[in-house]
Amino acid sequence: MLRRPWTLRTRLVVSAVSLIAVVAAVIGTVTAIAFHSYMYGKLDDQLHSVAERAQRPPGPGPLPQALRAAGPLGFVGGGGQPLGTFGALLGEDGDVTASKVVEDSGLRAQESAKPLTGEQRSALEEAAPGTGEGARSVDLPGLGGYRVEAATTTEGYTVLVGIPSAEVSGALTTLIVVEVCVTAAGLLAASIAGTVLVGVALRPLRRVAATATRVSELPLHSGEVALLERVPDAEADPRTEVGQVGAALNRMLGHVGSALTARQESETRVRQFVADASHELRTPLASIRGYAELTRRATGSREAPEPDPVTRHALGRIESEADRMTGLVEDLLLLARLDSGRPLSYGSTDLLPLVVDAIGDARAADRGARGQDALHRWRLELPAEPVTVRADPDRFQQVLVNLLANARTHTPPGTTVTVSVRPPVRAGGPVALEVRDDGPGIPAELLPHVFERFARGDASRSRGAGTGTGTGTATGSTGLGLAIVQAVVSAHGGRVRVESEPGRTVFAIELPAEAEATCRAESAEAGAEAEAEAEAQPARHAESAGPGPGPGPNPGPGPDPGPGAEPALRADSQGGDRLSTPV
Helix, strand or coil, rough: CCCCCCCHHHHHHHHHHHHHHHHHHHHHHHHHHHHHHHHHHHHHHHHHHHHHHHHHCCCCCCCHHHHHHHHHHHHHCCCCCCCCCEEEEEECCCCCEEEEECCCCCCCHHHHCCCCCCCHHHHHHHHHHCCCCEEEEEEEEECCCEEEEEEECCCCEEEEEEEECHHHHHHHHHHHHHHHHHHHHHHHHHHHHHEEEEEHHHHHHHHHHHHHHHHHCCCCCCCCCCHHHHHHHHHHHCCCHHHHHHHHHHHHHHHHHHHHHHHHHHHHHHHCCCCCHHHHHHHHHHHHHHHHHHHHHHCCCCCCCCCCCCHHHHHHHHEEEEEHHHHHHHHHHHHHHHCCCCCCEEEEEHHHHHHHHHHHHHHHHHCCCCCCCCCEEEEECCCCCCEEEEEEEHHHHHHHHHHHHHHCCCCCCCCCEEEEEEEECCCCEEEEEEEECCCCCCCCHHHHHCCCCCCCCCCCCCCCCCCCCCCCCCCCCCCCCCHHHHHHHCCCCCCEEEECCCEEEEEEEECCCHHHHHHHHHHHHHHHHHHHHHHHHHHHHHHHCCCCCCCCCCCCCCCCCCCCCCCCCCCCCCCCCCCCCCC
């Protein structure tokens, strides 16, 4: 499990508190060592003065009778020593032969002195210093710590003198406890104050991060983007470190905004060009189809001889390619209108009749012109009750046609294609529609690109490749069918996704329920009125263009429907947009 990284505030506070802790520890250690040396130095001076009294009697006069009777240890009860002071007389073998411990500092000090116990004498004999070795710390059972020094009296006796060190040890312990408590309290206060101060210092950086976060949430991938977010001037002062980051971010946002504006202008020009070109091409293509059909019919009359097979084939190819080009132009025009926000004709629509009609058309197209059995198995999974959404039925019919033609064209014969519709599973949930098949699937490297325009699974295939269903002249893929599916579904406020693996490919569409879709449709219609009005002027100009003079009346597809009419549905339109490996 990865350890959660520390924030900048935490790192700064921990670093500052750690530095303070190290400084406090050094100061406390040095203070404790100095205090220890000072207090034990004073204690040793006091011990040395007691040892000097043990070496020779005080003053030039004769000793009092009580001191003479006490022998070499008479100094112990002579007064001037702190309570607990002891004196011990050592024999020639180093054993303690006599000892006294002061328990009363008054006039009865000599009489109240008591000897050391055997355990205390043994501890003293083991740790006693030699003459001239200076003071040494000795721990006597029942009495505590002592500073002990050896001295030689004028009579030649060796005497051990000790004074208790408990007071000094207690003072040193108190100092250490106080230092630890003060240091802990100081570190706690420093942590709180550091957290507050660092938080205040990093507040401008959080504002910069908030600006970057808001920019990252903007839909920059498409459409016109107004990139107005900027770091406030107070956080963009180049004289500070945070200000330098803010100023750099502002410059970057300015460059990104300029690039997005240039991209939008370029997309608008390209979209307008595609719409104008597609509209202008409809009339010439209609004329080509009409003249080709007129020529084919005229050659079979009494006035004109029957054409040879090459001529008949050439006329058939002219009509076939003109039909394919017309479909491409209509698809491009539809995408251009959807991209520009052209409103659709929304209404309460039951999906079940649309699905049934689309399946019937797909089955008929699958049989081919010769009426043989269908090459695929077509199945429906529909609920018993109507499933209504707010949609444009013509446009949604084209979604179904494109998905079914996609499955028919790029799956081998015998594939089962199933269309299912599911009502919302909960209140306010989406309506689900799925088109799935058990074909070979879509290659994993091409799966993310299936909804892109002009995407094909096999670039080496010819544009006229098809399934050979018996029509004789198959219309190839324009690479726009699935792009139209995504554009129309998005215009309805829904979403489409694809999942594919060998033996299972699913195109799933989710549409908002009718109440929710009504609100979205009304908002889309209100927001698209300006774009529709802006397109009206170039459309009127395009309507004034005619097909030009010809040899006679056009018996072909009829008059140009004009820019206001949507492209007609084609059952085999965009059949080749399914990205799969042919089998």
